[in-house]
Amino acid sequence: MLQAFALVLQKKPARRLACAVVAAAALAGCASAPEAPSATGKPAAAAAAKPHWQRVHLGAGGGYDFPVYASHRLDGDLSRIREVVFMQHGLQRNGDDYYAAGAALLKASGRNPDEVLLIAPNFPGTPDQGKGFDGMPHWSVQGWMSGENAVNAPFPVSSLQVLDDLVALVTDKSRLPQVAKVTVAGHSGGAQIVHRYAVLNNVDERIRARGIDLRYVVANPSSYLYFTPVRPAGPDGKSFAPYDKAVCPDYDKYRYGMQDIVPYARGADGLSLYKRYAGRQVTYLAGTEDNDPNHRVLDKACGAEAEGPTRLQRARGYLRYERYLASPGLVIRHQAYEVVGVGHDLAHMFGSQCGAKAVFGLPESANQDGAACQAPQL
Structure with a gap:
């Protein structure tokens, strides 16, 4: 794979990203386990072709440790x-593969690696015991995607x-x-949590008020968070009406709707969230x-x-x-694109013309x- 990527760098600039997509697609297709760190948080054994996760300490008070893959040491000079x-x-909770795919695309884009920090968070799941994530929060297999709390004390x-x-x-800033810019991007299950984060977080406006451009990229999620009990209706899906509870009694429960929302939110x-969300850069x-x-x-759950x-x-x-909900004069600061000829494919979505931009x-x-x-x- 390193040889393939070396070839990418020899291509003309206009072709670098397209070639890197091939390499990134192969990297993202891997499903390897993260390497366990030593007590210092550094990898116990090096493998030249594999990225290594870092243990970062987050949160207030006692806080907690969390694993990420990153292009710079987060305890170093940033x-x-x-x-x-x-x-x-x-x-699959495979942050290593997503980091590798992102790194290939970033390098091919020609950006200065000294000025860009790429981070791939890796949410440990309950099946990940024995992968080195000791002393860290773990989530249920799908709970992390919707914002649920970790399942292991404390x-x-x-x-x-x-x-x-x-x-x-x-x-x-210290x-x-x-x-000056932070982009939170996700594909598939990652897009589900990024979308819900873009809707529910309470920090966006404060960060942008400090002059930092905060953006979200939501690519090919399986579902979206609705603010009211209506869903697409009619033969063409262009009208909206409450869904049939005889078909799905819980269709409006979180993570699809506002009922029984996670403690974080x-x-x-719902409507207040929508108005705030409309002004965020998605x-x-x-x-x-x-x-x-x-x-x-x-x-394929009935809520989805x-x-x-x-x-x-x-x-x-x-x-x-989003347009159906919009009141007169509401400015929706969202952009949307369809990537022509691409299916459920991280590398080709983010390597597309609109995705790379x-x-x-x-x-x-x-x-x-x-x-x-x-x-x-x-």
Whole structure:
């Protein structure tokens, strides 16, 4: 894989990202376990082709430790960092693969690696015992995606609070004085938590008021968080009505709706959340070929099915829903693109013309070989 990536760097600039997508796709397809660290938090054994996770201490009071993959030592000198990109893993909790894919795409984009900090958080799940994540919070297999609290004492921390704490870490001007932009990006299961974080967090406006550009990229999630009990209705999905409770009695429960919301957001009001969320900087990406109603990792719970039969249709339905809810004069600061000819594929989504621009700030003119993007077909 290192040989393949060396070839990428010899290509003409306009072709670097397209070639890196091939390498990144192979990296993201791996499902290897993270390497256990020593007591100092450093990897116990080095493997040249594998990234190594770092143990960072987060939170107030006693806090907690958490594993991340990162392009710089987080306990080192970060004074030159100008931009931070979070790359959130999906259902397999394989932060190493997502970090490797993001690093390949970032390097091919030509950005200065000394000024960009790439971080791939890795939420330990209950099946991950024995992988070195001792003394850290662990979540249920899907609980981390929706913001549930960790299941092991004494760490009752929400996965959304972890993102709060990571964002606080990289926007600490005493350690990263030059940071001006933070992008939180996720694909598939990672996009589910990024979307809910973009809706529910209470830190966004404060961070932007300090002059830091905070953005979210949501690519191909299985479901979205609805603010009211209506869902796409009618033969074309272009109208909205309450879903049939005889078909799905709990369709409006969190993580699909506002009922029984996680403690992190307890007491939140749906419409108030929507109005706040409309002003946040969110980019949606949907692959035009992510249209298989029987995809092996598509959420097929009835609450998800209430949003539509495929990821592509769920994305289009949610974009229509945002417009449906909007009151006159409300400015929605969201962007949305469909990535033409791409399915459920991290590397090709983020390596597309609109994806590389949203995640890495790469102009479309410098990525002519990336997949083309079009306006949502609503």
